[in-house]
Amino acid sequence: MASKIKTIGVLTSGGDAPGMNAAIRAVVRGAISQGMNVKGIYQGYKGLLNGEIADLTARSVSDTISKGGTMLYTARSMEFRTPEGQQKAADILRENGIEGLVVIGGDGSFAGAGRLAKLGINTIGVPGTIDLDIACTEYTIGFDTAVNTAMEAIDKVRDTSTSHERCSIIEVMGRNAGYIALWCGIANGAEDVLLPESYDYDEQKLINNIIELRKRGKKHHIIINAEGIGHSSSMARRIEAATGVETRATILGHMQRGGSPTCRDRVFGSMMGAYAADLLAEGKSDRVVGYRDGTWVDYDITEALEMQKSIPDYMVRVAKALSI
């Protein structure tokens, strides 16, 4: 069936995530194979407002699937948050003949995509964020690479921590979502995991746990701390003073965003990007792509943004139970 629209655009927005390039490549090639033209919009909504738009061909996305980051770059834009900015963006898209747009990013980016849909641009959101914090989908592009990067780094800290019989506080990404922290807590066998969803700021509990586990013969004590919970270095100083156990803080930082995407992120990026191109070819708009119960699905953007996601209690209990 011939596509209902002729030209689409694609942009990446918000935090970058490994696998975004696989998604861009799939949007481009999926759209071209259905007879559509594709334009790349550089630097997210900010670049859109500056008219940073260029044609993409099937060859433009060669040799990108294995690369981290995003070949379209990403940015945040205050101007686009305003109704005037959104109208200007819709006008620029029309001036460039762009009838459909794929936005790869997180919830904030989808809110923006929803505004453009209301202004008559066919828009589709693709979940790209390392935080796994988008409620309508069981998977977000970038999580697997990021969590594996964090896990490998924590293994290394753990080796030296054990040798010196130290306590280590390791800060991972996830200011508002504890998925990376929780998965590493289980994968790295951490003694404590501090999650933004459930941390009660009771440092005495942590101190008591360190003292108790030392008595039981533990040679190290790994505390995985989701970004944004307190200040890891000052927490380390207080814990060392209270327990007498040498305590160091390690902040993994932006290394967690980079690197070649894992197989999972390449496959999810490819499937979700291709699915988005298919939706546009069918004339759909105002949808977010998701993955649920073993298959790719799509939701109305407003409904998707209203959905709630909570950290699985059972995983939290297992992480605790296995740390004894």
Ligand code: ATP
């Ligand atoms: P991440 O989860 O990686 O932070 P995100 O997509 O949620 O990704 P944001 O910084 O929240 O990242 O949003 C990216 C851009 O989307 C913002 O800079 C802004 O231009 C636009 N945006 C965010 N929220 C809204 C909104 N409510 N309405 C319109 N545009 C928005």
